Amino acid sequence: MSRQNELFGKKCRDRLTGFVGVCTERVIWLFGCDKYALRQIADDSREYKTLPRVFNEQSLEVLESIVEIDPNMDDMCNQKKFFGKLCQDKITGFKGICTGRTTYLYGSDMYCLTPKSKKKNIARHSEWFDEGRLEIIGDGIPVDDVNAEKPGGMDSYPDLSLTYAPL
Numbered sequence: 001m002s003r004q005n006e007l008f009g010k011k012c013r014d015r016l017t018g019f020v021g022v023c024t025e026r027v028i029w030l031f032g033c034d035k036y037a038l039r040q041i042a043d044d045s046r047e048y049k050t051l052p053r054v055f056n057e058q059s060l061e062v063l064e065s066i067v068e069i070d071p072n073m074d075d076m077c078n079q080k081k082f083f084g085k086l087c088q089d090k091i092t093g094f095k096g097i098c099t100g101r102t103t104y105l106y107g108s109d110m111y112c113l114t115p116k117s118k119k120k121n122i123a124r125h126s127e128w129f130d131e132g133r134l135e136i137i138g139d140g141i142p143v144d145d146v147n148a149e150k151p152g153g154m155d156s157y158p159d160l161s162l163t164y165a166p167l
Contacts, residue, residue, distance in 0.1 A: 003057050009067030012060045022066050030083050030099040031146045086138030089129050097140045
């Protein structure tokens with residue numbers, strides 16, 4: 001069981017860096033890595049318009065509750081349905097193996113599709129899509145085939161706002 005419902009909406013501090021922010025997202029990878037995103041809060045409680053910083057759940061300590069969430073929120077959603085499957089975006093036709101999922105504080109989910117390389121040893125960029133845009137078109141790869149005892153993770157994050165700047 002994850003700490004999602006314990007951390008979401010809480011002001012947290014990363015024990016290693018001292019970074020403080022509100023936990024608003026959880027990023028889960030096919031190969032077992034599970035990270036939480038903290039968004040920095042300005043002194044007057046406004047959110048800074050910067051990308052969140054992502055941390056391992058073990059390094060986060062809860063400081064106070066900022067937003068109450070449903071404690072029974074399903075932390076798996078449709079992850080088992082999509083993870084490891086070959087999927088296609090219904091709008092663009094983009095195809096790839098579903099390798100990641102981001103869940104947001106208020107319940108929306110995005111999934112990461114990682115395309116196969118067209119040329120040997122040349123990686124292609126993964127893309128993020130809302131759950132409703134995906135359709136499963138093939139089997140892909142079993143989740144157990146890519147899980148590791150000590151999972152690493154990716155630095156890829158659904159960056160939907162490259163123009164953000166502090167308020």
